[in-house]
Amino acid sequence: MVSLTEENYLKAIFALSEREPDARVSTNAIAQRLNTAAASVTDMLKRLAEKHLVAYERYKGASLTPAGKAIAVDLVRKHRLWEFFLTEKLGFAWDEVHEMAEDLEHVDHPELIDRLADFLGNPRYDPHGDPIPDRRGHIAYHNPLHLAELAPGERARVLAVDQDAPDDPELLRFLSKIGLVLGASVEVVAAEDYDDARLVRIEGAEPRAISDKVGMRLLVRRESPKGA
Ligand SMILES: [Zn+2]
Structure with a gap:
């Protein structure tokens, strides 16, 4: 079992290393992103390492194992599909849906998410334009031109x-x-x-x-x- 807090750590590490998959993420960067103390981050990284979801070395930071990454990408998929649903089907504005999706992404029923994706026509981008990972976890990134x-x-x-x-x-x-x-x-x-x-x-x-x-x-x- 992976707890909600553990899931949020996996997602944070993923977000911090998304563009450089081999990079190690520092304890401080995670602490900053999750708005928590560096000491609690260290404890959590050890726990996630015991579960083989994170590779962690003191002073060197953390990276996701393939199993950890799969969980993180699945959370991102669920989050973005829910955001799409909330704007397209329930009429929320794009500035209203993120917080709700932060909760909904932790609902764990794979069949529900697959049906949700089908119901929505398997959208490729969420209401903020971010790519929605497909069923196999593939993510179609944009070229980052600002x-x-x-x-x-x-x-x-x-x-x-x-x-x-x-x-x-x-x-x-x-x-x-x-x-x-x-x-x-x-x-x-x-x-x-x-x-x-x-x-x-x-x-x-x-x-x-x-x-x-x-x-x-x-x-x-x-x-x-x-x-x-
Ligand atoms: Zn969001």
């Missing part, structure tokens, strides 16, 4: 918010307010070298300034410039 990296004249489509943004309802509400939602078309009209702000036309509206702070939290897919 809005803030586009040059003047370039057009793009918003694919996703960064992986910590679902945790940030204020940011999500701000993005909704200015129309920077998934699928929106954006065109960079000008870039300000001084503070890296960009003048961005969203869905053909009057251009508005988008700060680097916001631009670095949006993943986009580049589209060819107008007329090209």
Whole structure:
């Protein structure tokens, strides 16, 4: 049996090492992410190592074993499917669903999740644009190009918010307010070298300034410039 707390540790280690699967995650990084003391992290890592879910060496940090990773990916799958269900079928906004999914992801009935996935048409992305792992645990990542990296004249489509943004309802509400939602078309009209702000036309509206702070939290897919 894996407890709810243990599951949250596995998910945290996965999130911290997602882009570099061989990297070891430090005790401090885990403590920071889970908002807990480093000493309790050390205890938990030892316990997870005894269960062969984590490889842990003192002073070297932790990484997931294949068994630990499978549990983490399954939690991510459940979390994102529930978020999709809550927005698409129950009408919640994208800034409301993360906390609920944090609870629902721990419901453990594989048959329920498989049927939920089928019911939803096996969606590939959640309401924040994050890839939903498939039944076999495969994850179709986006190319991480940020809005803030586009040059003047370039057009793009918003694919996703960064992986910590679902945790940030204020940011999500701000993005909704200015129309920077998934699928929106954006065109960079000008870039300000001084503070890296960009003048961005969203869905053909009057251009508005988008700060680097916001631009670095949006993943986009580049589209060819107008007329090209
Ligand atoms: Zn979420």
